[in-house]
Amino acid sequence: KAGVTQTPRYxxxxxxxxxxxxxxPISGHRSVSWYQQTPGQGLQFLFEYFSETQRNxxxxxGRFSGRQFxxxxxxxxxxxxxxxxxxLYLCASSDIRHTDTQYFxxxxxxxxx
Amino acid sequence: GxxxxxxxxxxxxxxxxxxxxxxxxxxxxxxxxxWYKQESGKGPQFIIDIRSNMDKRQGQRVTVxxxxxVKHLSLQIAATQPxxxxxxxxxxxxxxNAGGTSxxxxxxxxxxxxTVHP
Numbered sequence: 659k660a661g662v663t664q665t666p667r668y669x670x671x672x673x674x675x676x677x678x679x680x681x682x683p684i685s686g687h688r689s690v691s692w693y694q695q696t697p698g699q700g701l702q703f704l705f706e707y708f709s710e711t712q713r714n715x716x717x718x719x720g721r722f723s724g725r726q727f728x729x730x731x732x733x734x735x736x737x738x739x740x741x742x743x744x745x746l747y748l749c750a751s752s753d754i755r756h757t758d759t760q761y762f763x764x765x766x767x768x769x770x771x
Numbered sequence: 772g773x774x775x776x777x778x779x780x781x782x783x784x785x786x787x788x789x790x791x792x793x794x795x796x797x798x799x800x801x802x803x804x805x806w807y808k809q810e811s812g813k814g815p816q817f818i819i820d821i822r823s824n825m826d827k828r829q830g831q832r833v834t835v836x837x838x839x840x841v842k843h844l845s846l847q848i849a850a851t852q853p854x855x856x857x858x859x860x861x862x863x864x865x866x867x868n869a870g871g872t873s874x875x876x877x878x879x880x881x882x883x884x885x886t887v888h889p
């Protein structure tokens with residue numbers, strides 16, 4: 659099976675802009691989680707989607723949002739970008755019918771100037 | 772204010788040595804634990820997992836030990852190779868299949884940098 663894919667791999671934006679990141683889970687996986695990774699805070703949970711529903715959300719401002727489509731693909735959006743949003747954004751998928759294991763994609767490197 | 776980066780613990784070993792990476796977890800309700808390996812420029816890669824009803828699990832060249840009494844997890848890598856050089860993260864969760872409601876949320880440790888010298 660193909661692994662988790664994320665697009666784009668790299669993005670450069672300026673403060674105040676918005677950005678949309680995409681994640682395609684492993685085929686058959688219906689749970690998608692998003693994480694932010696920074697040198698200062700490490701890996702932090704953003705939110706999780708299952709069957710097009712957000713079931714869990716981390717401690718991030720409302721500028722961070724997401725959604726999931728019927729084919730389990732997910733997008734996350736960050737509005738009104740701030741310098742501190744520069745990070746590696748990681749998506750992970752899981753087949754929760756059988757396991758809690760999450761498999762990660764390569765991430766999207768977002769740089770905010 | 773100025774952000775301060777995490778100061779990751781480091782472990783430096785010679786090729787062929789055994790490596791032990793430690794992790795303390797915080798939530799006594801966690802019942803599922805995973806080790807990930809992250810190489811530069813890549814996403815975390817699953818290594819091995821363990822549930823709280825076990826205290827040891829072995830994979831290929833890796834062993835995870837769980838001590839619930841002191842909330843400690845360790846990853847042992849046998850015959851460490853240069854390709855094992857990476858950052859290693861432990862993560863914990865309260866599993867959905869066990870009735871947990873922390874859906875999809877892994878809580879990660881800060882990570883340990885492993886460097887293997889040829």
